[in-house]
Amino acid sequence: MSIQEESAQPDGAAAMAGASAPPLSPSDYGLASPPLDLCAACGHCHQLEENHEYLYRDEVDDDLVCHICLQALIRPLDTPCGHTYCQECLTSFLLESDFCPVCRAPLMLQSCRKPSLLVHKLLDKLTVACPFSDHCAVTLARGELEDHIKSR
Ligand SMILES: [Zn+2]
Ligand SMILES: [Zn+2]
Ligand SMILES: [Zn+2]
Numbered sequence: 001m002s003i004q005e006e007s008a009q010p011d012g013a014a015a016m017a018g019a020s021a022p023p024l025s026p027s028d029y030g031l032a033s034p035p036l037d038l039c040a041a042c043g044h045c046h047q048l049e050e051n052h053e054y055l056y057r058d059e060v061d062d063d064l065v066c067h068i069c070l071q072a073l074i075r076p077l078d079t080p081c082g083h084t085y086c087q088e089c090l091t092s093f094l095l096e097s098d099f100c101p102v103c104r105a106p107l108m109l110q111s112c113r114k115p116s117l118l119v120h121k122l123l124d125k126l127t128v129a130c131p132f133s134d135h136c137a138v139t140l141a142r143g144e145l146e147d148h149i150k151s152r
């Protein structure tokens with residue numbers, strides 16, 4: 001009797017292990033639950049290497065729009081050919097290409113520079129809504145959002 005039970009158990013365990021055998025591939029895990037923290041700067045969940053997300057209240061001037069992501073520039077970079085893109089957008093674009101996405105001039109990341117303070121000031125002035133709109137209806141300048149989120 002006891003011998004039968006003992007011999008049955010390893011079989012049962014093996015069957016159970018077999019049932020749960022097909023493991024999720026790493027990519028399945030990645031899709032299922034990306035462990036994202038709330039970004040302290042923009043209040044949205046995104047990867048560290050992704051752009052901040054903002055809820056713009058007004059139409060953004062075309063001169064301040066990145067022509068890769070079509071959003072207002074974030075951490076802008078000027079190219080030698082005179083175009084401006086988000087640093088994250090341009091970095092990932094240039095992983096696969098070596099030209100400017102707008103004018104197709106040859107382009108390397110090392111030759112790009114931060115634009116003038118004026119561009120940063122204009123971007124900081126863009127009006128955005130607080131991302132925590134459930135309990136906060138504030139709109140404020142993009143440059144003030146990080147402090148606003150911190151003081152929440
Ligand atoms: Zn962010
Ligand atoms: Zn961009
Ligand atoms: Zn260009």
Ligand SMILES: [Zn+2]
Binds near residue numbers: 130131132136
């Ligand atoms: Zn708020």
